[in-house]
Amino acid sequence: MLIIDDHALVSTTLEIALRSRGVVAHRCDPGTAEAVEQAVDGVDPGIALVDVDLGEAPDGTTLSGVDLVPLLVDRGWQVLILTGGARELQIAAAVTAGAVGWLHKLTPFEDLLTAVLSAVAGEPVLPEMERLRLVRLYYGEQTRQQARRAGLDQLTARERQVLEGLAAGKRAATIAEESVVSLATVRAQIRAILAKLGVSSQLEAVALLREIEQL
The missing domain is CATH 1.10.10.10 (Winged helix-like DNA-binding domain superfamily/Winged helix DNA-binding domain)
Structure with a gap:
């Protein structure tokens, strides 16, 4: 498992807990595309636990875990989004890009760990109806944004x-x-x-x- 989170306490605690359950877990920080590509290079794909808000890159640009989903999915990884307060549209964008589900950081740690272990075991994390709802939400918002841009262009x-x-x-x-x-x-x-x-x-x-x- 690959843990991509800029909060050291959260990622370290997860790493230790998962390893205690027999899961090979590693942290990746910072969550830049370059760092992630280096972390997965030559590694058999597994589960990637990715925080939505990854803080700032060394050059000061804002890092979003949503942007990493296509990169990881293309390399065969299953992505679980971890969020402390992301907007639903961000979660919808991640799911549409291929994330298998999402978890909230306020979830009791044992429940969060259980969900991660379920994903590792190949069990579904997100009900199909909820996945479809989020995908529809994402594409609906994309359509609205295109209409707004078209109005500005006029x-x-x-x-x-x-x-x-x-x-x-x-x-x-x-x-x-x-x-x-x-x-x-x-x-x-x-x-x-x-x-x-x-x-x-x-x-x-x-x-x-x-x-x-x-x-």
């Missing part, structure tokens, strides 16, 4: 500037003054923005922009 360069001004907390009057146009013009542009994005308020438009920028 904005003219000027409308995008107005939206970014609103996102920066500026009022329509301020945007009009800075752009040397009338307030009526800016208000007309805001109405066009709302229509293209399919939202009913400036707050929703700004929230949509921020959500897309974070993806």
